[in-house]
Amino acid sequence: MTDTTADRDYRDTLFLPKTEFPMRAGLPKAEPEWIRRWDALGLYEKLRADAKSRSAAPFILHDGPPYANGHIHLGTALNKIIKDIIVRSHQMQGFDASYLPGWDCHGLPIEWKVEEEFRSKNRPKDSVPPEEFRAACRVYAEHWVGVQKAEFRSLGIEGEWNDPYLTMAFESEAMIVSEFLDMAMKGGLVRGAKPIMWSPVERTALAEAEVEYHDRKVPVVWVKFPVDFPPAYTRGPGGPDVVAALVEKYANTSVVIWTTTPWTIPANQAVSFNPEVSYGLYEVTNVATEEELGFAPYVKAGDKLIFADKLAEDALLAAKAKAWSRVEDINPADLPAIRHPLSGFDEFFRHAIPLLAGSHVTDDAGTGFVHTAPAHGEDDFEVWVANGHTTQDIRQIVDADGKYTDEVPAPLAGLEIIVTSGKKRGEAGKANQEVIRLLAESGNLLARGITTIRDAHSWRSKAPVIRRATPQWFIAMDKPVHNGKTLRELAVKAIADTEFFPATGRNRLSAMVESRPDWLISRQRNWGVPITLFVNAAGQPHTAALSKDEAAKLNANIKAAIEKTGVDGWFATPLEAFFEGTGVSPEGWEKVTDVLDVWFDSGTTHAFALRKRGIIDNATGQADVYMEGSDQHRGWFQSSLLESCATRGMAPYKKVVTHGMVVDADGKKMSKSIGNTIEPDAFQKQHGIEILRIWTASADYWDDTRISDEIIKGTVETYRKLRNTLRYLLGALDGYTEEEALPAGDMPSLERFMLHRLSELDRGVRAAYASFDFKRAMTQIVNFVNVELSAVYFDVRKDALYCDPAFTPGAAWDDATAEWGNRRRAVRTVMALVMERLLAWLAPVMPFTTDEAFGESHLKARAPSVHLLQFPETPEGWLNPQLAARWEKIFAVRRVVTGALEVERREKRIGASLEAAPKVIIADKALIDAFEGENAGDIFITSGAELTQAGEGPAGAFTLAEAPGIWVVPQKAAGIKCRRSWKYFDPATADPSFPDITPRDALAVRASDKAAG
Known part of the structure; x- marks a missing residue:
């Protein structure tokens, strides 16, 4: 055997990473396929069933409805991606985190477009019968709901897409009317001729939230x-x-x-x-x-x-x-x-x-x-x-x-x-x-x-508005509406009881509510939920003029008509029909023909999108989170707050999360007129939505979020590093099974340190997701991947992974082989645990890539998708601050050694670091003691190392200013180069049967040969 080893090719005995997971993602083509796969799998339904099987506590993010009007833009993409990350991260932390998308279907944005369509056919709006006009608005909204649904779905958003909520659904319109009448019955409604903002172009009153x-x-x-x-x-x-x-x-x-x-x-x-x-x-x-x-x-x-x-x-x-x-x-x-x-x-x-x-x-x-x-x-x-x-x-x-x-x-x-x-x-x-x-x-x-x-x-029209006094309906801010409290008092208290992310949102919303005038809710338009009031000759609404019993009967008739035919039920039904069975004569009553401010529509969505469907925290009657752009402090956050306080005396949410606007590299708002917009569809075709999702999660989205070619390049690089890390782990774990796992107590200290870091990361990532701080979560994960995994752990343990004896179930090892083999088992066990956690932690941000990697991993038998997993629980015993402090000392020395070897390579005095066996002089004995029981050469990725204590290093020794008291004298390694691991070793220590490889490598080759028969 001695005669033949010189000719032997040891490559087949090495355990090089092997995986089918491609280096290039091909995201633009792959992502639509993944969405089709999830739909075929019924992933969202499986998520709900899984949560139900766990009796998971509900987590409700209520989706603020976008207008069903036009294609989505980068701002709406940012908004939906943030919501998806919130929902996915809470689902994977054990909650039943459903997501019900919705659309706002009434109001001027739609009516304005339909008017333009009729004008293009030489039909001014006044010449179009109201019922025909409303039907056209409904068709227009249905079209854009379909378009936007497909666009949102392409962002990788999971949700109840087959049954979203629509404000124009008959049951929704009926519930809006019910909420309005309930509020009116509580005495919160007033009529007045105060000057309000009036749009001559659109011929209607406007609220503050509708102007810029x-x-x-x-x-x-x-x-x-x-x-x-x-x-x-x-x-x-x-x-x-x-x-x-x-x-x-x-x-x-x-x-x-x-x-x-x-x-x-x-x-x-x-x-x-x-x-x-x-x-x-x-x-x-x-x-x-x-x-x-x-x-x-x-x-x-x-x-x-x-x-x-x-x-x-x-x-x-x-x-x-x-x-x-x-x-x-x-x-x-x-x-x-x-x-x-x-x-x-x-x-x-x-x-x-x-x-x-x-x-x-x-x-x-x-x-x-x-x-x-x-x-x-x-x-x-x-x-x-x-x-x-x-x-x-x-x-x-x-x-x-x-x-x-x-x-x-x-x-x-x-x-x-x-x-x-x-x-x-x-x-x-x-x-x-x-x-x-x-x-x-x-x-x-x-x-x-x-x-x-x-x-x-x-x-909407971008035209100036004027102030004009006209008779309008208002929700009074300073009339008692609930338990003797005014709407303003209730809203201010509710804001104080709400948690805001960022915290400055509380002050902003509070200031607006404290100073706002009465809420103008009437509009002189056609496409909207009607103000379902009858007014007597004295100008009183029926909710105030009639007895509670009479008004309740009339309200029931109104709601029944709306439930049956939608808003047309109010306009088309004769006045007399509403009064049937109420005991009230219809004589002297007049039907109001104004429609509700569309913000009232969206402000009531908690009633029909959540309460009616049973998606609510039964203990508090609230959603967990409302999340929208910061402009919604004067919009949806406020209208929802006021409507809920007027009808129920409390906010409809526990937490409010806001994001800023999307701006270019110079901080300018995205605008087609200046040509700095980026369309989500074009972005997907060029880079893939995964890149957009990483950009979203990596940004400080609570503030305005910048995007540019340079920023996108940086995001692509982040994705590349994360993907390559997953690919390396998949390759390193080729053939891994749970049987190979080594208990933490049997692992070397470096592996136990990595478990400590996983424990710390688990706490940090969970806390960041729980506080909606995705940037903090991504920073922790990316730094761990780039610094601790790629630059240190993978590098240090590459030799053990490739060259130590491989675990074979049931194989009998001698003690020496077992010692080396268990080191490799520990490395692979840690890598498996890292893989499991990276896939879970990154899944809310990178749903496509993590599911792709999951399908190639040893974890794939656990579920049909990574998204059906939970964040893995971390054993308490993994956390080990003392061990971490020890390894911080080791790494401090390693940084100086690495710097010295870099100089040697640059000066071409060595090629690979394994050609070196440096001498390291250390002033602090505690740093030397940290290496007790460790192979310093393995840690430095050299063929050997000598550590000595002295108060001062020799002249010319390498030092780093940030690490005083450590000197490195680079030295060439002695001995011969192992033909398998490339380490230099003393040939006198070699196994006679394998004189050209180290004893460790000889054990690995014997074990490999035995396994191969």
Whole structure:
């Protein structure tokens, strides 16, 4: 045998990794196949059955419904992936984590598109029968539900796709109506004519959640309201002479206002001032000439003007006055009266204009006076009512199209404030321009200009909105609705009881609720759930005017009609039919035809998507988590909170998780107009959804999330390393069975240290998933894979894995063979445990790759899919801080040795590290003691190593600044090179039958030969 070993090829006795798991994933082609496989398997149904068999506690993430309108984008992909990771990670932590997707199917986003479709067929909306229009909206929504469902499914999202919830399903519409009527019966409903945001383009009221703010250029005007003396004016005890003196004193005197909405001047009913502000009367003594300016200024020498003192100079300079004098202090409350600036133009404007004290007036900008049109401003309305006026006194001179009514005299009648159709839709109409012209003609225009303001725009049509007082329905924030508590009080308490991720969400939502006005819930549209109220001649809804018994019977009839035919049941059913069997005469009742704010629809989803289906925590009546974008603090989070508090006195959720927006590398919002968008479908075809999921999980998604080519490259590299690690493990575990597993107590200390790290990771990963911090989970996993596994453990144990004797069930080993063989068994046992945990921990983020690897692993007999596994339990005995501290010392020394060997390789003094047998001098004895019982050469991946203690190393020894007290003297290994393991060894120690390999290798070859027969 001695004569033949020199010719023997030992490669067939090595245990090199072997696997069918490919290095290249081919994700774009593979992912759709996996989805088809999961559907064929009925994976979601199996997950529910598995949870039921375990009597698992429910975990409910309630899906906020996207609009069934258009293709999904990267933001909606991010949203759904986060939800899927939350659900999958909780399912694998032992919960029954179901996922019910849903869609919001009513409202303007859909109605607007359907209007466009009808307009393209030369059928304006008003010419389309309402029932035909609603049917078209339903068809449109059904189409996009189908499209989006397929797009969401392609993201790898598991859920109840065959039976999602839809707000337009008849049973959903009936439940929305039921929730609305329940809230109305509790007294939370009010009707009023407050100024609200109105979209002339869409002809409906809008809530705050339906607008976005953009800069736009607008005209700014300074307008004079002349001081007036009514005929009956006899102020003071001085009689006619005093009056005459005052008339002379205030001749040619005006209160000056400043506004960026000249179109509201015809609706002016007062001027407001602040008693805390200092005012003065200023007389203009000199003005710029037409020659100097190129135009004639409106201001004239001799004009007497009243301003807040802090603002007088700015206003006078804007008017092109060159000199002026302050005549005296003015208390606006002492002024006799003022006239409308257009009073000389038409009788319509010759009404009293009171001066009203209001705290909303400041001297920060403008003139210190606020032109007050109660129909067109919230502050204006509040100060008007606070001074004893009623909503019946408000001048409403703008119609639903945003045009002046015929009540307004020509040439203003019929003018548009905002252009509502054609190519200029959304631009300013002629109203501002014509009002400014009339003010100039009247002599009461002091100055004009252009400024930029940040103003509300409809987030659907993108057109500016106006404030307009119209009769609307509101949910009152400050009326008792539950156990004597107001809706605001209940909502604030519910927010305090809710856990927020990130925690700043609590403050944001709280601030919004504490300051928000009543919830405007009525819309003057067609496609939506109707406000199912009957109103009597006094304007009272039936829920307030009738007895509880009568109202309950009427409500039951209403709900029955909606359940049968959906929203058409309200509009198509004759009024009289609803009153049958109620004992109430239908005479004198009128049916409300407004529809509910679509946010009320989505705010009630907890009632029909969760409660009706029994998907709820029976103990609290809440969902565990609501998760949406941070913009939903003013949207779905808030509408759901208010609706649930109004009907049940509590929040519908225990926890609220938010994500930021998707932005590009420069932090700019994704926008098609600037060309920085990335479509999910295109992303999948180029990279695969798995990459998008890793990007999502690796980002700090609570903030705005950046994406760019560079970021994607980094994510692809992360995926490559994770995949290659799984591939290496699969190859290293070729042929592994549970029979080979070695008990932890019988393992070498390095393997027990790896079990300790798995124990630490298990705690960290579980905690990160439980707190929705995927970035922390991924950071821990990726660092473990890249640093501890690939760079250390795999490297150190490669020799044992490839060269130690292999375990053969039932084989008899001598003691020496068993010692080496058990080391390999320990390595493979640890690798199997690592594999099991990596697959489970990564499955929520990487569902495709982990299921692919699972199918190639020793674990595949446990379940038909990795997603049917749980996170493996970790034995308490694995955690060993003392052992970990010992190995930290070993690794500290190893880092210095590795650095020294890298220099030797770079200088070409050695090739592989096995050519070295370094001498390591260590000052701290504790570091040397850490190596007791360990083979330092194996740890350093050298053929040997000598560790000695000394206070100082020799000159020229390698050191690292971050590891003082450790010196390395590289030395070449002595002896001959093993032809099997490539280690250098003393030939005198060799087995005579195998003189060219180490004794360990000889044992392995003998065992291999024996197993081969």
